Structures are given as structure tokens and as C-alpha cells.
Amino acid sequence: MRVHVTELKEGDRLASDAFNDFSLHVMAKGTVLRTYDITKLTQHRIDYVDIEERQDSAPASTIRTIESSISPKWISSVQPLYKSVVNGCESLFRQAVEEGRIEEFDVNAMFQPFVGSFQSERDVVSMLLLLNSEDDYTYQHSVQVGMLAYYLSSWLGYPDRESVRIGKAGFLHDIGKCRVSKEVLNKPDKLSKEEFAEIKRHPLYGEEIILASFEDPLLSVAALQHHERMDGSGYPHGLVGDEIEPVSRIVAVADVYSAMISTRVYQKKRDLLFVLKELYRMSATQLDPHTVQTFIKHMIPNFIGKRVEMSSGDTGLIVMTHPTEFFRPLVKLDERFVDLTLEPELDITQVYM
Incomplete structure (x- = not known):
């Protein structure tokens, strides 16, 4: 029985050895396929x-990796915890504000159990969308x-x-605000020069508060440097390249991503x-290339199984992502499969999450 890889499902057994286009042996006859094998x-x-x-005789389901779904039961159990951590x-x-410092015990008591609750979940895109609301942006x-910095450092x-x-x-990076x-x-309007200068002081405030609260220097460094940029265009000190600590580069990517996917009064x-x-x-x-590419490489597979709209007006499903051409996946349009790396005139205009 010959099938396209996008029609495979867990439990299928290979009837013959699998070779790639370079005649390299990839998988042996008799292998009982798991999600990992299908991805390979x-x-x-x-x-x-x-x-x-x-x-x-049931038809094969379209390939879905571990990363492509989240248990509704998990969401219902973790949402109250999420709201509790936000509060x-x-x-x-x-x-x-009142004491000039925060209690380390309080931070650990709320953040560490929360991390433990989502360590097994991989679909970060859907998770953030399902948990997110437009209230209490800061x-x-x-x-x-904090969530994204945890995932990204793991990756x-x-x-x-x-x-x-x-x-x-990451959780404490904006405490200076x-x-x-x-x-x-x-403020929904453009900030004045004085107002922007006030905003730009929050990393310094954050460093001061964290130094008064924790012995771990990593926390204060991230608060101080998360708006620094690799080309020196950031603030508060205009650091360049390796002058920016690795933790700060990670938190910077998480910070920018979260800010851009969120609804705010001015965005x-x-x-x-x-x-x-x-x-x-x-x-x-501006951002560390290796950190960004690692982030995108692990976020893109979350799009597998998601519905898309194409520049041609067609709609389809993402069925496979490309290891280097991040934004040119394999898309199923009706009954045909379109490899966007081979169709330069065709683009995805919208992903429906």
C-alpha cells in the first residue's frame, strides 16, 4: 500500500525500506511509525x-505532530493558574512600588509551579493564543x-x-515599569521626547529593584539589557554584539515576539x-541571529495542520515545514500538494490559528 507521507499516521508499519533522493537509507522495513518517525x-x-x-478501513488522518495540538483538558486546568500568575x-x-523590592519567595511560589504546568506542552503558538486576553497587558x-524565555532557552x-x-x-524583565x-x-498617541525618555529608564529601575531583591545576577542583567540591540541601537547603554549577555538576547527575542502578537492601546x-x-x-x-533562528525553527512546526490563505486566493493546510526556508512550507490545496520553495510567485498571506 503506497501512501504520501502526509497521509501517514502513528502505528503504520513500513512494508519496505525507505531511502531519500541521495539513496541514503532512512528507515528500515517493519518500522512501526511514531510521530518522530513521520517527521524524520x-x-x-x-x-x-x-x-x-x-x-x-478508516482513512488516514493528515499528519499532525506532537506540536500541532493542545489538550482542551490541559487548557481548562492551566487557565486559572495563568490568571493567578498574571494577578x-x-x-x-x-x-x-511600595517597598522598592520584591520577595523572592513570592516570585518562586507563583512562577515555578506555572513552568511545571506547561513543560509537557509544545504548541507555544496555540497556547499563548488560548491563554491570552486583551486585559492587563503589562x-x-x-x-x-517568562514562558517564551523558558522555551527558547530549552531549545x-x-x-x-x-x-x-x-x-x-523573562518574567521579571519589565518590573521597572x-x-x-x-x-x-x-498612552495611545505618540510619546513626547520626555515621555519616551521616562520609558527608557525602566531597565535601570528594574535592575535596581532586582538587585535589592535577589542574589542571582542573571535576573538583574536581563532586566537591564533586554532593550539593548546587537547593532548598538538599543538602550539604556547602547551595547553592541557580545557586550550583551546571552540571557538578555533570549529575553529580547521573547519580549519583541510577545509585544508584536499582543493587542495594545496603540497597536x-x-x-x-x-x-x-x-x-x-x-x-x-538588531536581534541575535542564532537565537532568532532557533526560535523560528521551533515555532514554525506549530503551523502544521493550520489553515492558510494564499496570495492566489486559495485556502489550504500546511502539512510540512522546510528546515531552512522557514516561510515556504508544503501546503495542501484541495487534492494537490504545493511546495512553496518551488513556487516563488505564491505566498501565504494569512495563517488561521
């Missing part, structure tokens, strides 16, 4: 394989940057203990594909 076949750009007859973040901001943004190869530290750094007036933070929520393309563009000058 697609990565080797193998189009068709032979499988043994299935026991049931807790607001209380931390108040504490920082506090939701802090929670989201970069940091051990889990370090990833949790970096996630906590507690000293910026809400009128300036939430509409942007399309996710546009946001990732914008991050990729910024990696040429």
Missing part, C-alpha cells in the same frame, strides 16, 4: 512510502515573556534548571506569520 521522513523530503495494509505579577509590581506580557540547549532561571528572568506612570505606559494584534518574518528581518541587525 518529511525532513528527508521523502514523498511516498510503502506501508502494510491497515487493520481498519500575582500585578501584586509584585505594587510591592516593588502583566500578561511579563508572564508570556537553545540549556539544561532545565538554567531554563527555569532564564524563564524567571512599576515606576513609570500608567498614563505614559498606556492591533499582528498576524503571526508577519511577526516571525519581522523577527527574522530584525535578526540581520
Whole structure:
């Protein structure tokens, strides 16, 4: 029984060895396919394989990786925790204003259990969309940057203990905004020169608050440097390249991504594909290229199984992503498969999450 790789499902058994276009042996006859195996076949750009007859007559489902779905049960269980952490973040901001410091015990008590609740979930795109609301931007943004910094550091190869530290750094990165007036933070119009100067002081405020609260220097460094840019165009100190610590580069990418996908008083929520393309563009000058590419490489597979609109007006499904051409996936349009790396005139204009 010969099938396209996009029609494979877990439990299918290969009826013959699988080879790629370079005649390299990829998978042995008799392999019982798991999600990992199906992904491996697609990565080797193998189009068709032979499988043994299935026991049931049900049609094969379109390939879906672990990354392409989130359990509704998980969402219903974690959403109250998410709201609790967002509310807790607001209380931390108040504490920082009133006392000039925050309690490490309070931060650990709210952030670490939250990290533990989403460690097994991989669909970061859908997770953030399902949990996100338009209220309390500053506090939701802090929670989201913490989540994203945790994931991104894991993807970069940091051990889990370090990833949790970096996630906590992301969670606290904007604590200095507690000293910026809400009128300036939430102003829908263009900021005056004086107002922007006030905003630009929040990394310094954050460093001061964290140094008074924690012994871990990684946390204060991220607060201080998360608006620094690789080309020296950032603030508060205009650092360049390697002058910016790795943790700050990670938090910067998480910060920019979260800010761009969020609805704010002065900004509409942007399309996710546009946001990732914008991050990729910024990696040429402002953001660390390796960090951005790692982020995009792990975010793009979350688009598998999502409905898209094409520049031709057609709608279809993303069925496979490309390992290097991040924004040119394999798309199923009606009954045909279109490899966008071979169709330069065709683009995805919208991804429906």
C-alpha cells in the first residue's frame, strides 16, 4: 500500500525500506511509525512510502505532530493558574512600588509551579493564543515573556534548571515599569521626547529593584539589557554584539515576539506569520541571529495542520515545514500538494490559528 507521507499516521508499519533522493537509507522495513518517525521522513523530503495494509478501513488522518495540538483538558486546568500568575505579577509590581523590592519567595511560589504546568506542552503558538486576553497587558506580557524565555532557552540547549532561571528572568524583565506612570505606559498617541525618555529608564529601575531583591545576577542583567540591540541601537547603554549577555538576547527575542502578537492601546494584534518574518528581518541587525533562528525553527512546526490563505486566493493546510526556508512550507490545496520553495510567485498571506 503506497501512501504520501502526509497521509501517514502513528502505528503504520513500513512494508519496505525507505531511502531519500541521495539513496541514503532512512528507515528500515517493519518500522512501526511514531510521530518522530513521520517527521524524520518529511525532513528527508521523502514523498511516498510503502506501508502494510491497515487493520481498519478508516482513512488516514493528515499528519499532525506532537506540536500541532493542545489538550482542551490541559487548557481548562492551566487557565486559572495563568490568571493567578498574571494577578500575582500585578501584586509584585505594587510591592516593588511600595517597598522598592520584591520577595523572592513570592516570585518562586507563583512562577515555578506555572513552568511545571506547561513543560509537557509544545504548541507555544496555540497556547499563548488560548491563554491570552486583551486585559492587563503589562502583566500578561511579563508572564508570556517568562514562558517564551523558558522555551527558547530549552531549545537553545540549556539544561532545565538554567531554563527555569532564564524563564524567571523573562518574567521579571519589565518590573521597572512599576515606576513609570500608567498614563505614559498606556498612552495611545505618540510619546513626547520626555515621555519616551521616562520609558527608557525602566531597565535601570528594574535592575535596581532586582538587585535589592535577589542574589542571582542573571535576573538583574536581563532586566537591564533586554532593550539593548546587537547593532548598538538599543538602550539604556547602547551595547553592541557580545557586550550583551546571552540571557538578555533570549529575553529580547521573547519580549519583541510577545509585544508584536499582543493587542495594545496603540497597536492591533499582528498576524503571526508577519511577526516571525519581522523577527527574522530584525535578526540581520538588531536581534541575535542564532537565537532568532532557533526560535523560528521551533515555532514554525506549530503551523502544521493550520489553515492558510494564499496570495492566489486559495485556502489550504500546511502539512510540512522546510528546515531552512522557514516561510515556504508544503501546503495542501484541495487534492494537490504545493511546495512553496518551488513556487516563488505564491505566498501565504494569512495563517488561521
